[in-house]
Amino acid sequence: MSDLDKAIAQLRACRPIPEAQVRELCYKARELLIEEGNVVGVDAPVTICGDIHGQFHDLMELFRVGGDVPDTNYLFMGDFVDRGFYSLESFLLLLCLKVRYPDRITLIRGNHESRQITTVYGFYDECLRKYGSANVWRYCCDVFDYLALGALVTGASTKLEATGAGFAESYPQNSMPADDLDIEIEILNSNGDIMNRFPRSQPQAPSTPKPEPSSSPILGTPARTGPAGTGASGSSSGSLSNDGGAVLCVHGGLSPLIDTVDKIRLLDRKQEVPHEGAMCDLLWSDPDEIDGWGLSPRGAGFLFGADIVKHFNHKNDISLIARAHQLVMEGFKEMFDSTIVTVWSAPNYCYRCGNVAAILELGEDGSNGGYVARSNGDAGRKAEREPRGAPGRRYRVFEAAPQDSRGMPAKKPVADYFL
């Protein structure tokens, strides 16, 4: 067993690795990351994940639900650290996996992968507590500076391949679509049972109002945070290809300074996350029900409306933006006619919020004999273009892992309340 495999085994058991080994790991990771562009190209199939926030046991649950590395190709959209009790183990495990299987896992930067934020939100204190010095925190922060800012997933299919999954008990019997229907969205629970499905609306058919998908019957209560899940896209316009178009993944969202994916590629990313500017916006912004751009109440980044997303996607030949950054009680939330989705992968966030988590699987388009139409997000390559159907989306929804289930250290986390 190589040292790296040993480190992976140790971290999987939620035990930190020695400082010297962290140093070496971070060095290797940097060597690897420096070769990646600001926007990493990723081929489908891929499983896209949102915020983790040091919830190590829930990350293990995520791997159980989504499959292990390297069997499953993963893309993590940042915010590995802070808030949870095991930021260190979570981030180092992901980093080890990155070094061990560089083509099977992609890590991009979140707003918490920053020196300033980690000193306020826990990762710095955790490193100090676990190693007695800030060295490990410094090594990790150096790696943060090399993380890519985004990823572009290509070759995703509009069709969802059957998983052979059964139907969950909660599955609405009367709404089960016929098997030959083109399923656009499928929602599975953590056992892999289908909780809900949504067919793609037919090209010329008058748009029939779809049932509003509620992604998480397991929550047991009606969503209080707005419409759960999706208003599945009716934007398929009969393109014969199964190519679902490119999916842009960023942690936060868009920036008024960025109108093409190529402009992201031009940024100088190897620095601490700045307080403003394009790089800051990509990591901090949020979609919102507004027109155009708005000030963000977070104090960094911007709010952007449906018009901004639709224009950006059209201009860059992108069918979907996947982003993380915002807690959604149901684990995921599609907005703006499914042109953007928020994926949140930290269940019961901060051991307090009571939310479920989700990951998003995009299948591979095998229809061209495996040939992947490279859509690089180049602006204006094709002047007139049929808008593509969004890729088929399979969401796997899961709850927080029972804390004491796997013989791992399970210090009972104390969430703060107002007493």
Place this chain on the structure above:
Amino acid sequence: MSTPQLPNLLDSLGTGRGRGRRRGRGRGGLGENHEDNQEKKDRVVQKTDEDASVSRMSAVEMGYLDDPFARAFIYDPPIPRRYPIINRGTYVRTAAIDTLVNKFLAADRGAQKQIISLGAGSDTRYFRIISKDPTVKLVYHELDFPTNVAQKISAIQHTPSLLAVIRSTLSTPSDLQITAHALTSPTYNIHPLDLRTLAIDPSTSAPPPLPTLPHLSTGAPTLLLSECCLIYLSPHDADSILATLATSLIPPSTPLALILYEPIRPHDPFGRVMISNLAARGIHLQTLQKYSSLSRQRARLRSAGFVDGQAAADVDFIWGRWVGEAEKERVAGLEMLDELEEWVLLARHYCVAWGWRDGVGEGGGLFGTAWEGVVGQEGNDEGEGID
């Protein structure tokens, strides 16, 4: 006013007397076990004050609150830093109650007023009020368990600036009487009292005598505060304590109001996790199910006799509507909130509720005037309360 001492409540804490329903149980066996358990539970409740004072200190250190007195009541330094979201919540809680209290004190300014703080713990409000305006005509009473009171008094005795604030309100220094167990004066009083001794069932044929609270005014317009206190009592006790206060200790002819600050909305996912997380610490939010929504809090105030006005708002609403733009900008600029959804979620699960009765004669209408224009959150959220 003469100052008859309280029945010896310290002695009553551990054994014998205490809650009426305990009396008559035999020694040993079930009874004692029950008492041990009760004491254990009480200790957990008493310790919640530490959470509150540490949160206060954290908010002060980060510049959210201006409170030079908070540090004197930190018994176990160094204080852990709270997350920005908690600091903001502590800020809104304090600012909201301050708003209502200050409007009460400002109304009919020359008239004598009274504040009774239930489960006051290490609260610094009295010192903040007086240090701003030593001439305010106010008698302030704090009630808490003897243990908490003893700790607070000891801190006061060791802190000259606190003593100076109290003395600044007195005409003769000898008006201030401090023992290890109680502090009394014509302006500031800390009474050792298990509030449950006030939970007297009025239908009992021979109700136990009421504890006497030195310097309690029966005629001055009076504001009751329960900042995260009654929530820890059983619904029955919480209700009858209010009934005793509003009828026996303060006669119905006296204008009386109550401000509550406590958690709400126990039935959604956040609420359910809150209940189980706190239960794991031995903390039980006993009235939460009964007073689970803003609507239910308003109804509670009405049936507790605060018939002339009732209003309530959650902390999210108060942050949005009560805090001025400039102040909001100042506070938001202190620390960056990384997660706004989390803030809204948390802030929707705490509320301030306030209600009043006018009493009769002079001073009538005082609360209505004082709190005119303070916006409550309208609408029926009963559905959220009961799921």
